[in-house]
Amino acid sequence: LEARLPGVAPDAAPASVAILGAGIAGASLARAFADLGLRSTVIEADRPGAGASGFAAALVTPRLDAGDRSIAALYASALERAATLYAAAPDAVLSKGVLQLEQAPRDAGRHAKVAAQDVWPEGAMTVLDADACTARLAEPVETGGLLMRDAMAVRPAAVLKAWLAEADRIQATVVRLERGDGRWRLFDAAGVLVMEAEGVVLAAGWGAAALMGEPVLSPVAGQADVVEGVEGGPVAWGGYAVPTGQGLLYGATHDRGVTDPVSSEAASARNLATVAPRLPELATRIAAAGGPTVSRTAVRATTPDRLPLAGALGDGLYVLGGMGSRGFCASPLLAEHVAAMVMGTPSPLGRDLAARVSPARFTA
Numbered sequence: 001l002e003a004r005l006p007g008v009a010p011d012a013a014p015a016s017v018a019i020l021g022a023g024i025a026g027a028s029l030a031r032a033f034a035d036l037g038l039r040s041t042v043i044e045a046d047r048p049g050a051g052a053s054g055f056a057a058a059l060v061t062p063r064l065d066a067g068d069r070s071i072a073a074l075y076a077s078a079l080e081r082a083a084t085l086y087a088a089a090p091d092a093v094l095s096k097g098v099l100q101l102e103q104a105p106r107d108a109g110r111h112a113k114v115a116a117q118d119v120w121p122e123g124a125m126t127v128l129d130a131d132a133c134t135a136r137l138a139e140p141v142e143t144g145g146l147l148m149r150d151a152m153a154v155r156p157a158a159v160l161k162a163w164l165a166e167a168d169r170i171q172a173t174v175v176r177l178e179r180g181d182g183r184w185r186l187f188d189a190a191g192v193l194v195m196e197a198e199g200v201v202l203a204a205g206w207g208a209a210a211l212m213g214e215p216v217l218s219p220v221a222g223q224a225d226v227v228e229g230v231e232g233g234p235v236a237w238g239g240y241a242v243p244t245g246q247g248l249l250y251g252a253t254h255d256r257g258v259t260d261p262v263s264s265e266a267a268s269a270r271n272l273a274t275v276a277p278r279l280p281e282l283a284t285r286i287a288a289a290g291g292p293t294v295s296r297t298a299v300r301a302t303t304p305d306r307l308p309l310a311g312a313l314g315d316g317l318y319v320l321g322g323m324g325s326r327g328f329c330a331s332p333l334l335a336e337h338v339a340a341m342v343m344g345t346p347s348p349l350g351r352d353l354a355a356r357v358s359p360a361r362f363t364a
């Protein structure tokens with residue numbers, strides 16, 4: 001085994017890396033490359049958080065899988081890494097501990113199985129009965145839930161600010177990538193060369209679909225609403241309610257196949273209707289406060305197996321995306337995996353987990 005100093009890239013590592021997209025995936029990559037001793041360049045079409053990573057708050061919650069141990073292990077590792085890194089980012093953590101309420105009768109058994117999985121640190125997952133959920137939420141609920149101690153709510157803007165500071169930045173929309181002489185050339189719609197780089201990582205959320213050329217990603221548009229001056233959460237069921245610091249973010253809608261969503265009062269009504277049956281007192285407080293002051297939409301990029309894409313697409317070309325609804329949990333660890341692949345350093349993922357997220361499972 002080759003001995004390497006931490007933070008020192010091996011000779012074969014690229015001298016220049018372009019990251020397309022300044023959402024949580026791109027920001028996580030900027031941080032991960034900096035950790036490996038490389039200052040990358042993030043190319044963003046609009047502004048940081050312009051896509052799905054720009055809501056006022058985000059839940060950092062793992063995908064719960066009672067049946068597939070390796071998926072559970074992947075998300076347990078991702079949550080542990082994300083929680084550590086968010087705790088170190090100034091002003092990023094809004095609240096620790098997230099309650100996942102039972103949504104269907106089978107969830108009680110499913111939550112018990114999840115809590116018993118050996119992938120979680122001691123005491124990280126606790127099944128609560130209806131009384132304990134009622135006490136935690138300060139309103140009567142009729143079901144139990146799973147208290148995820150290490151899950152959290154974060155302020156995306158604070159995370160993006162801290163981590164994107166570790167990269168150079170270019171504002172441009174890349175529409176074409178060309179390979180030649182061991183380098184990638186990135187062009188905008190006018191045919192202007194935006195940048196040349198030895199390594200490129202597509203971290204453009206739903207925008208990566210057009211650049212990948214393979215029909216792997218599917219769009220699921222969504223709207224979330226913010227009401228000022230109302231406290232609650234963080235709690236999730238089919239919907240979610242997350243404190244923002246000044247108010248509450250709640251929702252969200254899921255509209256498959258929609259790529260160009262516009263926020264609407266109809267979607268706000270659907271979001272309130274998601275809250276009302278599970279947390280009627282919270283829904284009443286939202287309505288009494290005058291309803292949402294901010295409604296925002298974005299497009300989630302999803303994959304057929306609902307696992308992210310993290311790995312190589314071709315020579316010097318990589319992807320970190322397909323985050324679905326869990327980008328804030330999965331991105332920090334998977335960015336370290338992709339950065340390690342690019343730089344030729346050891347990955348934090350084992351071979352099995354790397355295969356589960358590899359784009360080759362769809363493109364090979």
Ligand SMILES: Cc1cc2nc3c(=O)[nH]c(=O)nc-3n(C[C@H](O)[C@H](O)[C@H](O)COP(=O)(O)OP(=O)(O)OC[C@H]3O[C@@H](n4cnc5c(N)ncnc54)[C@H](O)[C@@H]3O)c2cc1C
Nearest residue numbers: 021023024025045051052053059174205207222326327328
């Ligand atoms: C309503 C809603 C609520 C959500 N809530 C949560 C939550 O609580 N927790 C959670 O983990 N996830 C949540 N998600 C999902 C989460 O937002 C995504 O998983 C995550 O933001 C994806 O991050 P990303 O960096 O891959 O993509 P994005 O955040 O979409 O970033 C992609 C960036 O790339 C840029 N870009 C696109 N194309 C190009 C191009 N050609 N050239 C240059 N730049 C380009 C875009 O402008 C954008 O800034 C939610 C999603 C929605 C819609």
